[in-house]
Amino acid sequence: MLSDQERTELDELRTHYQTARAASVTVMKFLQAGRGYLSDESMRDVADYLQLPLIDLEGLATFYNLLFRKPVGDRVILLCDSVSCWMCGYGHIRDHLKGRLGIGFGETTPDNRFTLLPMVCLGDCDHAPVMMVGQKLHGDLTPDKVDRVLLGAARDGGATEDV
Amino acid sequence: MSETPLTAGIVRGSPARSLSDYTAAGGYEGLRAALKMSPPEVQQVVKDSNLRGRGGAGFPTGVKWGFVPLEEPGIDPGRGSLKPKYVVANCDEMEPGTFKDRLLIWGDPHQVIEGMIIAAHAIDANAGYIFVRWAYQEGANRLQRAIVEAKAKGLLGDNILGSGFSFQLHVHTSAGRYICGEETALLNSLEGRRPNPRFRPPFPALQGLWDRPTLIQNIETLACVPHILANGAEWFNDLGAGRDAGTKLYGVSGKVRRPGTYELPIGVTTRELIEEHCGGMQDGLEAKATIPGGASTMYMRPDEFDLPLDFTSLAEADNRLGTAGVMVFDNRTCLVGATLNLEHFFAQESCGWCTPCRDGLPWVEDLLRDIEEGRGKAGDVELLSKEMALIAPNSFCALALGAEGPVRSVIEKFRHELDEHVHRGGCPFEPPALPAIGGAA
Ligand SMILES: Cc1cc2nc3c(=O)[nH]c(=O)nc-3n(C[C@H](O)[C@H](O)[C@H](O)COP(=O)(O)O)c2cc1C
Ligand code: SF4
Ligand code: FES
Numbered sequence: 332m333l334s335d336q337e338r339t340e341l342d343e344l345r346t347h348y349q350t351a352r353a354a355s356v357t358v359m360k361f362l363q364a365g366r367g368y369l370s371d372e373s374m375r376d377v378a379d380y381l382q383l384p385l386i387d388l389e390g391l392a393t394f395y396n397l398l399f400r401k402p403v404g405d406r407v408i409l410l411c412d413s414v415s416c417w418m419c420g421y422g423h424i425r426d427h428l429k430g431r432l433g434i435g436f437g438e439t440t441p442d443n444r445f446t447l448l449p450m451v452c453l454g455d456c457d458h459a460p461v462m463m464v465g466q467k468l469h470g471d472l473t474p475d476k477v478d479r480v481l482l483g484a485a486r487d488g489g490a491t492e493d494v
Numbered sequence: 495m496s497e498t499p500l501t502a503g504i505v506r507g508s509p510a511r512s513l514s515d516y517t518a519a520g521g522y523e524g525l526r527a528a529l530k531m532s533p534p535e536v537q538q539v540v541k542d543s544n545l546r547g548r549g550g551a552g553f554p555t556g557v558k559w560g561f562v563p564l565e566e567p568g569i570d571p572g573r574g575s576l577k578p579k580y581v582v583a584n585c586d587e588m589e590p591g592t593f594k595d596r597l598l599i600w601g602d603p604h605q606v607i608e609g610m611i612i613a614a615h616a617i618d619a620n621a622g623y624i625f626v627r628w629a630y631q632e633g634a635n636r637l638q639r640a641i642v643e644a645k646a647k648g649l650l651g652d653n654i655l656g657s658g659f660s661f662q663l664h665v666h667t668s669a670g671r672y673i674c675g676e677e678t679a680l681l682n683s684l685e686g687r688r689p690n691p692r693f694r695p696p697f698p699a700l701q702g703l704w705d706r707p708t709l710i711q712n713i714e715t716l717a718c719v720p721h722i723l724a725n726g727a728e729w730f731n732d733l734g735a736g737r738d739a740g741t742k743l744y745g746v747s748g749k750v751r752r753p754g755t756y757e758l759p760i761g762v763t764t765r766e767l768i769e770e771h772c773g774g775m776q777d778g779l780e781a782k783a784t785i786p787g788g789a790s791t792m793y794m795r796p797d798e799f800d801l802p803l804d805f806t807s808l809a810e811a812d813n814r815l816g817t818a819g820v821m822v823f824d825n826r827t828c829l830v831g832a833t834l835n836l837e838h839f840f841a842q843e844s845c846g847w848c849t850p851c852r853d854g855l856p857w858v859e860d861l862l863r864d865i866e867e868g869r870g871k872a873g874d875v876e877l878l879s880k881e882m883a884l885i886a887p888n889s890f891c892a893l894a895l896g897a898e899g900p901v902r903s904v905i906e907k908f909r910h911e912l913d914e915h916v917h918r919g920g921c922p923f924e925p926p927a928l929p930a931i932g933g934a935a
Contacts, residue, residue: 347664349704352686356669390688394845395669397628409629413590414789415747417835418827420928451672451839452590452789453629456747456819457754460928466631473928 333376337365341380351381355388359398368399396450403446404439406484409463412449415456424460425449427474431481444485495729498741498757499721500714504601510636513643516604522649524720528612529657533564536616540719542727544739548594549584549675549712550788550816552805555719561699562617562707579619580708581610582684583716585626585633586668586675589788589896590839591819594743595713597755599626599633602717603640607663609716611650612723614661617709622663625680628670638665672843676891677710679845690847691891714743736761736802742815744803748784748822749776749929761802764794768822776930779824783908787816789836790896792903793829814899828923829911833904834862840897851894854885858901865912868920875912879905 333341341358348354358381362373369377369392378385392398399407410428412421432440432447439446455461458470462477464484469476496502503511503519516522528536541556565576583606587595598606610622626634641663644650652660666684668674674683678692681703702708718740722730731739735758742760744767747753751773758771764784768774775781784794786803792813794801801807805815823832841855861878864870882902886895905912914922 348686350686353684355686356683357666360667360669391669391686394688395671397670412835413839414832414835415591415821418748418821418823418832418926420926422925423928450629451588451843452592454587454593454596454627456591456593456821457745459747459753463629468629471929 333380337362338380351383352387355381355383355391356395356398359388359392363399368402370402374400402439404443406444406465407446407448409448409450409453411451411453411455411459411461413452413456415452416459416461419459421460423474424462424472424477427477428462431478445481495725497733497759499725499733500598500605500717500741500743501601501755501757503605504597506597506601508601510600510640511602511604513604513640513647516602520724521604521720522608524723525608525611525615525649526655528615528723529655529659533616533618536612536723539727540616540722543718543722543730544727545715545718545722545730546738546805547712548714548718548742548817550589550790550814552809552815555711555715558699558711559613559616559709561697562619562709563700564618576707577618577620578704578706579617579621580703580706581614581617581619581622582677582680582703582708582710583610583622583624583713584675584677584680584710585624585630585713586672586680587630587713588627588670588672588675588843589790589817589819590836591747591785591821592745592788592817593747593819594745594755594817596630596633597743598713598717599630599637603633603637604644605717605720606713607637607640607644607650609719610663611654611661612719613709613711613716615659617707618659619707619709620661622661623684623703624663624665625674625684626665626667627674628668631667634665634667641665671845672839673845673891673893676893679891680710681708690845733759734761734804735759736804737806738804742803742818744771745817745819746772746822747819749779749824749827750774750781750822751776761804761807763802764799764820767803767820768799772822775822775824778930779826781822782825782827783823783829785821785823785900786818787814788819789839790814790892790899791816792899793907795907813903826923827926828866828921829904829908830862830866830915831921831923831926833900834859834866836900837862837897840893844893845891848888848890850885850888851890851897854881854889855894855897858882858885858897862901865915866921868915868918870912870916870919872916874916875905875909 460472461470537559545555546552673679679689683689698708738760744756837859841859844851846852886898
């Protein structure tokens with residue numbers, strides 16, 4: 332069920348869209364941001380709120396790269412695996428991240444702090460290799476810089492998204 | 495009048511240019527000029543400027559505006575209004591190697607917004623959406639703040655500058671999928687439908703968003719418009735170095751000394767771009783190949799580095815300017831590996847709507863991986879070529895055609911690298927190293 336606060340904030344978001352259907356991705360993103368991921372219950376909440384068939388919302392949630400139907404950690408690390416980053420040593424950064432976190436792509440650390448995902452070009456190719464942690468972009472990555480970013484992200488707990 | 499009109503007001507790494515700084519530098523003068531003209535007059539200026547779409551296809555912008563039906567007062571009074579009509583700005587920007595629109599929305603959001611208002615006036619649209627990819631949320635926030643600023647000054651919203659023309663503008667942030675950049679998939683995405691492309695005709699100019707007449711333009715295209723209205727079509731024509739008009743944002747990545755976004759006369763050559771603007775190649779490396787316009791364009795060899803990088807010249811060379819995201823590959827980079835990486839992207843981002851693309855591209859990726867990892871057999875390159883040629887002509891949208899570019903051109907121009915992999919039973923190159931120098935321009 333939606334909390335009163337969720338409902339209030341959603342009512343505001345909804346005003347930006349001409350139809351309920353057009354608001355659906357924004358509503359799902361909002362619940363995901365607050366609740367971590369889109370559980371079955373969250374999906375039903377969206378369907379009830381927008382009065383849309385669950386199957387239509389499922390079709391969107393499974394289509395977009397950044398709507399998560401499975402639990403993720405406090406921070407999602409998106410490592411660009413597209414061609415400019417690949418050419419500029421993406422493989423080294425990938426191996427370093429996997430080693431530091433002790434997980435592979437699609438996995439979450441046991442302390443639930445980080446989930447590691449490969450991501451298509453992040454539109455920052457002149458700073459390859461590049462990753463995003465939460466909403467924050469980190470380019471010109473070296474193994475040292477990755478360590479510093481992980482430390483910083485662990486310190487602020489991942490509770491808020493820093494833009 | 496600047497020689498770099500799109501970026502002259504942008505300070506990289508700083509907050510967006512404010513409305514007061516933008517207007518102090520002549521911002522919104524283009525809009526003032528446009529509002530004194532009728533919609534067909536504005537369209538004519540843009541036609542005369544020879545502006546071509548910066549989103550990849552290079553379609554003449556003014557011509558596209560002419561496809562949108564305009565009310566003709568007095569001619570058909572019974573027909574009623576053609577509104578709502580929409581203008582949509584495409585900031586999906588997810589094609590690997592492309593990062594130019596990022597600079598424009600981060601640095602100077604008012605320039606894009608002004609371009610949209612002028613476009614709206616030119617087709618008499620009453621509402622607009624800026625469609626922004628998920629990873630650009632901060633850029634979307636900057637656009638949103640600029641919209642609030644513009645509304646407060648009467649530049650946007652109801653009765654703009656007392657002209658009687660009204661235009662409402664909204665920002666929508668997506669949830670990440672490359673196909674959303676394809677204009678009809680984008681419309682489905684905005685409507686909250688699954689973003690598969692739509693059948694054309696009807697074209698969006700007649701039946702687009704919610705089946706209403708809709709104009710879809712790239713962010714950089716829109717950013718050119720205020721300058722054209724303020725300075726004239728002739729001025730814009732004279733900016734180009736080659737046979738096209740205006741300046742162009744070239745986004746250079748790869749192993750050059752100073753990768754980055756460069757605004758230059760359209761028609762600069764690859765050699766000038768690498769040597770004069772990007773400081774040459776990193777130490778000890780040579781440029782072996784480029785891809786001139788994002789992942790869906792064709793490899794170029796050094797013997798093509800003196801071709802002007804404009805729409806006309808590259809089309810004549812069986813290539814495309816695309817997004818002008820120039821990727822520079824050095825002599826230590828394996829082009830089979832690079833092509834495998836590109837095809838992985840296309841296979842993953844296929845929207846799944848039609849079978850040749852959905853099932854064919856993973857097949858292409860697998861065969862390339864076999865060759866790269868030493869499982870290639872004699873005849874595999876011919877097979878790759880033959881199968882790839884079957885996919886795009888039988889697919890529903892241009893994503894599949896984009897996927898064909900790198901494969902076809904690596905076979906045509908770097909066949910020896912593929913053959914060497916097959917003969918040696920593996921990749922002759924070391925895995926790519928981190929850049930020797932960090933930091934971009
Ligand atoms: C798969 C695919 C992805 C695309 N992605 C983008 C994009 O991110 N941005 C863009 O402006 N155009 C993109 N396009 C081109 C658009 O369909 C459309 O041609 C363009 O937005 C029109 O604007 P323009 O005339 O100003 O270039 C893409 C096309 C395809 C086939
Ligand atoms: S060509 Fe590919 S991306 Fe385009 S509609 Fe078909 S499956 Fe979707
Ligand atoms: S290829 Fe990694 S950011 Fe573009």
